[in-house]
Amino acid sequence: MTQLVHFTKMHGAGNDYIYVDTSLYDVPNPAAQSIAWSRPHTGIGSDGLVLIGRPHDNTQADFSMRIFNADGSEAMMCGNASRCIGKYLYEKGVFHKPVIRLQTLSGVKVLQLHLTADDKVESVTVDMLEPRFEQSEQYTGAEIKLPADFDGHVVAAKFVSMGNPHYVIFVDRMEGLDIARAGKLLERDEAFPERCNIEFAQLVGNDQIRTRVWERGSGITQACGTGACATAAAAASLGLASRHPAVLMDGGTLDIRWSANDDHIYMTGPAAFVFEGDIPMG
Ligand SMILES: N[C@@H](CCC[C@H](N)C(=O)O)C(=O)O
Numbered sequence: 001m002t003q004l005v006h007f008t009k010m011h012g013a014g015n016d017y018i019y020v021d022t023s024l025y026d027v028p029n030p031a032a033q034s035i036a037w038s039r040p041h042t043g044i045g046s047d048g049l050v051l052i053g054r055p056h057d058n059t060q061a062d063f064s065m066r067i068f069n070a071d072g073s074e075a076m077m078c079g080n081a082s083r084c085i086g087k088y089l090y091e092k093g094v095f096h097k098p099v100i101r102l103q104t105l106s107g108v109k110v111l112q113l114h115l116t117a118d119d120k121v122e123s124v125t126v127d128m129l130e131p132r133f134e135q136s137e138q139y140t141g142a143e144i145k146l147p148a149d150f151d152g153h154v155v156a157a158k159f160v161s162m163g164n165p166h167y168v169i170f171v172d173r174m175e176g177l178d179i180a181r182a183g184k185l186l187e188r189d190e191a192f193p194e195r196c197n198i199e200f201a202q203l204v205g206n207d208q209i210r211t212r213v214w215e216r217g218s219g220i221t222q223a224c225g226t227g228a229c230a231t232a233a234a235a236a237s238l239g240l241a242s243r244h245p246a247v248l249m250d251g252g253t254l255d256i257r258w259s260a261n262d263d264h265i266y267m268t269g270p271a272a273f274v275f276e277g278d279i280p281m282g
Pocket residue numbers: 015067069074075076077078079080081164165197215216217218223224225226227
Protein backbone atom coordinates (compact mmCIF):
# COMPACT_ATOMS: atom_id res chain seq x y z
CA MET A 1 0.00 0.00 0.00
CA THR A 2 1.29 3.50 -0.85
CA GLN A 3 2.40 5.38 2.23
CA LEU A 4 0.93 8.88 2.52
CA VAL A 5 2.78 11.72 4.23
CA HIS A 6 0.90 14.67 5.69
CA PHE A 7 2.54 17.96 4.72
CA THR A 8 1.94 21.65 5.34
CA LYS A 9 2.87 24.22 2.73
CA MET A 10 4.00 27.54 4.26
CA HIS A 11 5.75 30.65 3.08
CA GLY A 12 7.80 33.45 4.61
CA ALA A 13 7.65 36.55 2.39
CA GLY A 14 7.05 34.25 -0.57
CA ASN A 15 9.90 31.81 0.14
CA ASP A 16 7.83 28.61 0.10
CA TYR A 17 8.60 25.22 1.59
CA ILE A 18 6.89 21.93 2.32
CA TYR A 19 6.95 21.13 6.06
CA VAL A 20 6.73 17.64 7.51
CA ASP A 21 6.65 16.85 11.23
CA THR A 22 8.98 13.86 11.45
CA SER A 23 7.67 12.85 14.86
CA LEU A 24 4.49 11.89 12.94
CA TYR A 25 5.86 10.91 9.52
CA ASP A 26 9.32 9.51 8.87
CA VAL A 27 10.93 10.72 5.64
CA PRO A 28 13.83 8.28 5.11
CA ASN A 29 15.12 9.86 1.89
CA PRO A 30 14.51 13.62 2.22
CA ALA A 31 16.83 14.61 -0.65
CA ALA A 32 14.84 12.56 -3.17
CA GLN A 33 11.51 13.67 -1.68
CA SER A 34 12.55 17.32 -1.87
CA ILE A 35 13.31 16.96 -5.58
CA ALA A 36 10.04 15.14 -6.33
CA TRP A 37 7.71 17.20 -4.13
CA SER A 38 9.23 20.59 -5.07
CA ARG A 39 8.45 20.13 -8.78
CA PRO A 40 5.66 22.54 -9.77
CA HIS A 41 3.72 20.35 -12.20
CA THR A 42 4.12 16.82 -10.91
CA GLY A 43 4.74 17.56 -7.21
CA ILE A 44 3.48 20.15 -4.70
CA GLY A 45 5.73 22.92 -6.00
CA SER A 46 8.11 24.67 -3.60
CA ASP A 47 11.60 26.01 -2.95
CA GLY A 48 12.38 22.85 -0.96
CA LEU A 49 11.52 20.55 1.94
CA VAL A 50 11.82 21.28 5.66
CA LEU A 51 11.77 18.56 8.30
CA ILE A 52 10.66 19.51 11.80
CA GLY A 53 12.02 17.09 14.36
CA ARG A 54 13.12 16.53 17.92
CA PRO A 55 16.66 17.71 18.74
CA HIS A 56 19.16 14.93 18.10
CA ASP A 57 21.52 15.51 21.02
CA ASN A 58 21.74 17.38 24.30
CA THR A 59 21.84 20.88 22.83
CA GLN A 60 18.98 22.08 25.02
CA ALA A 61 17.04 22.91 21.89
CA ASP A 62 13.28 22.33 21.82
CA PHE A 63 13.08 21.20 18.18
CA SER A 64 15.31 20.69 15.17
CA MET A 65 15.11 21.78 11.55
CA ARG A 66 16.62 20.14 8.47
CA ILE A 67 16.30 21.90 5.14
CA PHE A 68 16.65 20.49 1.63
CA ASN A 69 16.78 22.71 -1.44
CA ALA A 70 14.68 21.89 -4.51
CA ASP A 71 17.67 20.07 -6.05
CA GLY A 72 17.95 17.81 -2.98
CA SER A 73 21.08 19.45 -1.50
CA GLU A 74 20.96 19.97 2.25
CA ALA A 75 21.44 23.52 3.59
CA MET A 76 22.95 24.62 6.89
CA MET A 77 20.25 27.14 7.67
CA CYS A 78 17.06 28.78 6.39
CA GLY A 79 15.85 32.06 7.88
CA ASN A 80 12.36 32.08 6.41
CA ALA A 81 11.74 28.43 7.31
CA SER A 82 12.75 29.02 10.92
CA ARG A 83 10.05 31.71 11.22
CA CYS A 84 7.49 29.37 9.64
CA ILE A 85 8.42 26.61 12.09
CA GLY A 86 7.72 29.03 14.96
CA LYS A 87 4.23 29.66 13.63
CA TYR A 88 3.63 25.97 12.89
CA LEU A 89 4.61 24.76 16.36
CA TYR A 90 2.67 27.47 18.18
CA GLU A 91 -0.55 27.58 16.17
CA LYS A 92 -0.83 23.80 15.84
CA GLY A 93 -0.45 23.51 19.61
CA VAL A 94 2.69 21.36 19.36
CA PHE A 95 4.65 23.82 21.53
CA HIS A 96 2.58 26.67 22.87
CA LYS A 97 5.41 28.89 24.08
CA PRO A 98 6.50 32.23 22.57
CA VAL A 99 10.22 31.43 22.72
CA ILE A 100 11.53 28.36 20.86
CA ARG A 101 15.09 27.06 20.62
CA LEU A 102 15.63 25.52 17.20
CA GLN A 103 18.56 23.25 16.44
CA THR A 104 19.99 23.71 12.93
CA LEU A 105 23.15 22.52 11.18
CA SER A 106 24.62 25.95 11.97
CA GLY A 107 23.80 26.12 15.67
CA VAL A 108 20.78 26.65 17.93
CA LYS A 109 18.66 29.63 16.82
CA VAL A 110 16.26 31.31 19.26
CA LEU A 111 12.85 32.28 17.86
CA GLN A 112 10.79 35.00 19.53
CA LEU A 113 7.14 34.88 18.43
CA HIS A 114 5.08 38.09 18.22
CA LEU A 115 1.43 37.28 18.95
CA THR A 116 -1.86 38.95 18.03
CA ALA A 117 -4.67 39.57 20.52
CA ASP A 118 -6.36 36.35 19.32
CA ASP A 119 -3.22 34.30 19.98
CA LYS A 120 -1.95 33.96 16.41
CA VAL A 121 1.68 34.39 15.34
CA GLU A 122 1.91 37.68 13.49
CA SER A 123 5.67 37.70 12.95
CA VAL A 124 8.79 36.08 14.34
CA THR A 125 12.21 37.42 15.30
CA VAL A 126 15.08 34.97 14.85
CA ASP A 127 18.49 35.36 16.47
CA MET A 128 20.58 34.45 13.43
CA LEU A 129 23.91 34.62 15.35
CA GLU A 130 27.00 36.41 13.95
CA PRO A 131 27.81 36.99 10.28
CA ARG A 132 31.28 35.87 9.17
CA PHE A 133 33.25 37.50 6.37
CA GLU A 134 36.57 35.70 6.29
CA GLN A 135 37.82 33.02 3.90
CA SER A 136 36.79 29.52 4.91
CA GLU A 137 35.89 26.16 3.42
CA GLN A 138 32.92 28.06 1.88
CA TYR A 139 34.98 30.80 0.17
CA THR A 140 38.54 30.62 -1.17
CA GLY A 141 38.87 34.39 -1.66
CA ALA A 142 39.58 33.93 -5.40
CA GLU A 143 38.52 36.74 -7.72
CA ILE A 144 34.96 36.39 -9.01
CA LYS A 145 34.24 37.26 -12.62
CA LEU A 146 30.80 38.64 -13.39
CA PRO A 147 29.10 38.44 -16.81
CA ALA A 148 29.66 41.37 -19.19
CA ASP A 149 26.21 42.97 -18.65
CA PHE A 150 27.39 43.83 -15.08
CA ASP A 151 30.35 45.89 -16.38
CA GLY A 152 30.17 49.41 -14.95
CA HIS A 153 27.22 48.57 -12.67
CA VAL A 154 28.91 46.91 -9.67
CA VAL A 155 29.28 49.21 -6.64
CA ALA A 156 30.80 46.60 -4.31
CA ALA A 157 30.67 42.88 -3.52
CA LYS A 158 31.29 40.86 -0.36
CA PHE A 159 31.20 37.26 0.86
CA VAL A 160 29.15 36.65 4.03
CA SER A 161 28.46 33.39 5.84
CA MET A 162 25.26 33.20 7.87
CA GLY A 163 25.99 29.54 8.52
CA ASN A 164 25.32 29.08 4.80
CA PRO A 165 27.38 30.94 2.16
CA HIS A 166 26.28 34.15 0.44
CA TYR A 167 27.95 36.45 -2.06
CA VAL A 168 26.33 39.90 -2.08
CA ILE A 169 26.75 42.08 -5.17
CA PHE A 170 25.71 45.73 -4.88
CA VAL A 171 24.70 47.24 -8.22
CA ASP A 172 23.71 50.77 -9.22
CA ARG A 173 20.54 49.47 -10.87
CA MET A 174 18.82 46.10 -11.21
CA GLU A 175 17.03 46.74 -14.50
CA GLY A 176 18.75 45.38 -17.60
CA LEU A 177 20.90 42.90 -15.64
CA ASP A 178 20.35 39.19 -16.23
CA ILE A 179 20.20 38.19 -12.57
CA ALA A 180 19.14 34.59 -13.25
CA ARG A 181 21.99 33.96 -15.67
CA ALA A 182 24.58 35.55 -13.37
CA GLY A 183 23.21 33.74 -10.31
CA LYS A 184 23.29 30.35 -11.99
CA LEU A 185 26.88 30.94 -13.14
CA LEU A 186 28.21 32.33 -9.85
CA GLU A 187 26.54 29.67 -7.67
CA ARG A 188 29.14 27.26 -9.05
CA ASP A 189 32.12 29.63 -9.28
CA GLU A 190 35.30 27.89 -8.15
CA ALA A 191 35.68 30.47 -5.35
CA PHE A 192 32.80 28.67 -3.60
CA PRO A 193 33.75 25.03 -2.93
CA GLU A 194 30.27 24.35 -1.45
CA ARG A 195 28.48 26.42 -4.11
CA CYS A 196 26.90 29.70 -2.99
CA ASN A 197 23.71 31.75 -2.62
CA ILE A 198 24.00 34.94 -4.69
CA GLU A 199 22.34 38.25 -3.72
CA PHE A 200 21.92 41.23 -6.05
CA ALA A 201 21.32 44.38 -4.01
CA GLN A 202 20.56 47.99 -4.77
CA LEU A 203 20.38 50.86 -2.30
CA VAL A 204 17.06 52.54 -2.92
CA GLY A 205 17.27 55.28 -0.28
CA ASN A 206 16.67 55.84 3.40
CA ASP A 207 18.25 52.60 4.63
CA GLN A 208 16.25 50.45 2.25
CA ILE A 209 17.98 47.77 0.23
CA ARG A 210 16.21 46.12 -2.66
CA THR A 211 17.51 42.56 -2.93
CA ARG A 212 16.94 39.73 -5.38
CA VAL A 213 18.32 36.29 -4.65
CA TRP A 214 19.54 33.33 -6.62
CA GLU A 215 19.44 30.54 -4.06
CA ARG A 216 21.88 27.68 -4.17
CA GLY A 217 19.92 24.59 -5.15
CA SER A 218 16.64 26.38 -5.79
CA GLY A 219 17.27 29.27 -8.22
CA ILE A 220 15.50 32.64 -8.03
CA THR A 221 13.22 32.80 -4.98
CA GLN A 222 10.78 35.42 -3.75
CA ALA A 223 12.79 35.99 -0.57
CA CYS A 224 15.69 34.56 1.43
CA GLY A 225 16.06 35.16 5.17
CA THR A 226 19.74 34.33 5.44
CA GLY A 227 20.24 36.30 2.22
CA ALA A 228 18.56 39.36 3.73
CA CYS A 229 20.85 39.10 6.79
CA ALA A 230 23.92 38.66 4.58
CA THR A 231 22.91 41.70 2.51
CA ALA A 232 22.42 43.88 5.59
CA ALA A 233 25.71 42.74 7.13
CA ALA A 234 27.60 43.35 3.87
CA ALA A 235 26.00 46.79 3.43
CA ALA A 236 26.81 47.90 6.98
CA SER A 237 30.37 46.58 6.92
CA LEU A 238 31.01 48.36 3.61
CA GLY A 239 29.53 51.60 5.01
CA LEU A 240 26.64 51.56 2.53
CA ALA A 241 23.80 51.38 5.09
CA SER A 242 23.15 51.39 8.83
CA ARG A 243 23.04 48.24 10.98
CA HIS A 244 19.24 48.31 10.90
CA PRO A 245 18.04 48.51 7.30
CA ALA A 246 14.86 47.22 5.68
CA VAL A 247 15.60 44.57 3.07
CA LEU A 248 13.01 44.65 0.29
CA MET A 249 12.65 41.34 -1.50
CA ASP A 250 10.29 40.36 -4.31
CA GLY A 251 7.91 38.66 -1.83
CA GLY A 252 8.05 41.13 1.06
CA THR A 253 10.20 43.14 3.44
CA LEU A 254 12.36 41.77 6.26
CA ASP A 255 13.52 43.88 9.18
CA ILE A 256 17.19 43.15 9.86
CA ARG A 257 19.04 44.45 12.93
CA TRP A 258 22.75 43.78 13.43
CA SER A 259 23.26 44.34 17.14
CA ALA A 260 26.37 46.23 18.23
CA ASN A 261 26.06 44.59 21.68
CA ASP A 262 26.40 40.91 20.86
CA ASP A 263 27.24 41.15 17.12
CA HIS A 264 24.23 38.90 16.40
CA ILE A 265 21.81 39.60 13.57
CA TYR A 266 18.12 39.65 14.48
CA MET A 267 15.73 39.02 11.60
CA THR A 268 12.02 39.84 11.91
CA GLY A 269 9.41 38.94 9.33
CA PRO A 270 6.13 37.19 8.54
CA ALA A 271 5.19 33.53 8.27
CA ALA A 272 2.03 32.13 6.69
CA PHE A 273 0.18 28.88 6.09
CA VAL A 274 -0.72 28.14 2.46
CA PHE A 275 -2.40 24.71 2.45
CA GLU A 276 -2.08 21.15 3.76
CA GLY A 277 -2.44 17.74 2.20
CA ASP A 278 -1.30 14.17 1.93
CA ILE A 279 1.18 13.02 -0.69
CA PRO A 280 2.59 9.59 -1.51
CA MET A 281 6.19 8.90 -0.54
CA GLY A 282 8.53 7.88 -3.32
N1 LIG B 1 15.68 30.32 1.72
C1 LIG B 1 16.62 30.26 2.73
C2 LIG B 1 17.92 29.64 2.55
C3 LIG B 1 17.79 28.24 1.99
C4 LIG B 1 19.07 27.52 1.87
C5 LIG B 1 19.95 28.02 0.77
N2 LIG B 1 19.39 27.83 -0.54
C6 LIG B 1 21.30 27.31 0.88
O1 LIG B 1 21.55 26.33 0.17
O2 LIG B 1 22.10 27.74 1.70
C7 LIG B 1 16.51 31.36 3.75
O3 LIG B 1 15.41 31.91 3.89
O4 LIG B 1 17.45 31.64 4.47
